[in-house]
Amino acid sequence: MQYIMTFIWTLILSEMVVYVVSSMNGAAFHFNTGVVISIFVTILLFVLTALIPNDPVEHH
Template identity: 55%
Template sequence: MKYIATFFWTFLLVEMLTYVVSSMNGVEFQFMPAFIISIVTTILILVLSAVIPDGPREQH
C-alpha cells in the first residue's frame, strides 16, 4: 500500500507541475513525459526511504 500511495501522490504532483510549467512556457502539455518522470521520482523516493534509517542513532 505504501508503494501505491507514494506513486499516486508523486504522479499527481508531477503532472500538476508539468502542466503549470508547460502553460507558463506556452508549450503543449504532454502526458507521457510527466508519467515517466513520476515513475522515476517514485523509485528515487522509495530507494531514499530504504537507505535513510528510521530511528535515532545510538550514542556509544
C-alpha cells in the same frame, strides 16, 4: 498499499508541475512526461528511504 499511494501522489503532483511549466512556456501539455517523471521520482523515493538507517540514535 504505501507504494501505490506514493506513486499516485507523485503522479498527481508531477502532472500539476508539467501542466504549469508547459503553460508558462507556451508549450503543449504532454501527459506522458508527467508519468515518466512520477515513475522516476517514485523509484528515487523508495531508494532513498531504503538507504536512510532506521536505527535509534544513541544519546551521548
